[in-house]
Amino acid sequence: MKLGIQINEGPYQHQAADSAYQFAKAALAKGHEIFRVFFYHDGVNTATRLAVPPQDDRNITQQWTELQKEHNLDLVVCIAAAQRRGLMDEDEAKRQGKDANNIAEGFRISGLGQLIEAGIECDRLVTFGA
Amino acid sequence: MAKRFMYMNTKAPYGTVYALESLEVVLIGAAFEQDVSLAFIGDGVYQLVKGQDTQDIGMKNFSPTYAALGDYDVNKIYVEKESLEERGLSLDDLQHLVWEDEDEDWAEKDSIRLVTRSELADVIDDQDVVLSF
Amino acid sequence: MTTLHTVNKSPFSSSSFDDCLGLAKSGSTVLLFEDGVFAATTGTKSAEAITNANGVTFAVLGPDAKARGVEGKIADGIKVVDYDGFVDLVAEHDKVHAWL
Numbered sequence: 001m002k003l004g005i006q007i008n009e010g011p012y013q014h015q016a017a018d019s020a021y022q023f024a025k026a027a028l029a030k031g032h033e034i035f036r037v038f039f040y041h042d043g044v045n046t047a048t049r050l051a052v053p054p055q056d057d058r059n060i061t062q063q064w065t066e067l068q069k070e071h072n073l074d075l076v077v078c079i080a081a082a083q084r085r086g087l088m089d090e091d092e093a094k095r096q097g098k099d100a101n102n103i104a105e106g107f108r109i110s111g112l113g114q115l116i117e118a119g120i121e122c123d124r125l126v127t128f129g130a
Numbered sequence: 131m132a133k134r135f136m137y138m139n140t141k142a143p144y145g146t147v148y149a150l151e152s153l154e155v156v157l158i159g160a161a162f163e164q165d166v167s168l169a170f171i172g173d174g175v176y177q178l179v180k181g182q183d184t185q186d187i188g189m190k191n192f193s194p195t196y197a198a199l200g201d202y203d204v205n206k207i208y209v210e211k212e213s214l215e216e217r218g219l220s221l222d223d224l225q226h227l228v229w230e231d232e233d234e235d236w237a238e239k240d241s242i243r244l245v246t247r248s249e250l251a252d253v254i255d256d257q258d259v260v261l262s263f
Numbered sequence: 264m265t266t267l268h269t270v271n272k273s274p275f276s277s278s279s280f281d282d283c284l285g286l287a288k289s290g291s292t293v294l295l296f297e298d299g300v301f302a303a304t305t306g307t308k309s310a311e312a313i314t315n316a317n318g319v320t321f322a323v324l325g326p327d328a329k330a331r332g333v334e335g336k337i338a339d340g341i342k343v344v345d346y347d348g349f350v351d352l353v354a355e356h357d358k359v360h361a362w363l
Contacts, residue, residue, distance in 0.1 A: 001353070001354050003353070006261075008262075008263060008363065015271070015297045015298075019271070019296065019297060022326070022346045023346055023349055023350065025346070026345075026346035026347050026349065026350045027350045027353075029347075030347065030350055032350065032354075040151065040155075040263075041147060041148065041151055041263070080151075080154055081151060111158065112154060112155050112158040112159070113158055113159075113161070113162070115155060115261075116135075116155070116158065116159045116162045116164070117162075119133065119135060119164075119259040119261065120133055120162065120164065124353050124354070124358065124359055125259050125260075125261070125358075125359065126269075126353055126359050126361070127261070127262045127269075127359070127361035127363070128271075128361070129262065129263070129271075129361065129363040130271070130272070130363055138360070140279075140282070140362075140363065148363075171282065171286075172278060172282055212285075247285050247286060250286065251286045251287070251288050252288075254266075254286065254360065255264050255266065255288050256264060257264070257358065258264075258357075258358060259358060260266075260358060260359070260360040260361070262360070262361040262362070262363045263363065
């Protein structure tokens, strides 16, 4: 199966990013393909490079970065939602005249069209939110 | 072949961002020429209430955008009857959304389809992809 | 078209479980996960509604029930699945409808 995953909520605040991660791992272990993981609404906050969660609990951003590396996943952060919430990559920061960028490794910022494309290309779109 | 995309709207506007940001997906999605429907159920029906004035809460009033949907070829807008009634609302309380049918000499037609829960269940059943926000 | 409905909110704090039941057609499956697992616990109105739901199959995500200490309280007739089972359910149905 070709899967699309949508994550609508921020890390820790809701279980969405965790549930999606466990689901994604299980799907990959079963040999399914994950076409794209699309982060929308507060879900874009999953892509911050600056989170320092307590050491005795999971690091959600890092989990996704590692899964991305291991399986060459396409982790897409919606640009409109990211702009609203202050998630920037280097290019965006330059373009917007901001003095910093904060996106984590393995994530890329792109347009809402990527979500629609996932809906078109995938066999199933699974949404995690609240 | 175009897929049938259904956008589910279950939340009221302004109290949370979902109404606004889901509308943004619809507008971008329109460029992909899929078979698009919108469903408004539960508190989602409040998104279509006419006469929204956000001046005193300092937020952008994005309700005029719904009126533009017809120009984006989004003209299947399902509103659940039971959700309206539970909220003391009727079709009259909602914006009058229309589209122009180029196959009928640009005749203006209603975009809103008032359906019962059971009819809506059949419509949703028929969709290929459901987008929830 | 068969649909896998997913419900992740407690039936006591959100109407999404009830809303889902109102629209789920016979032949579809409802997966209760995250806080939605509470809908499957014994002694609740929701568990009763589950028993009376005709033609709709219910499943609970075991790991979420276990996390919340209620895996021993899942009502009879409700399938318990793990994340592998969640993936299988997605594959077995034509589409997924998330109730948020």
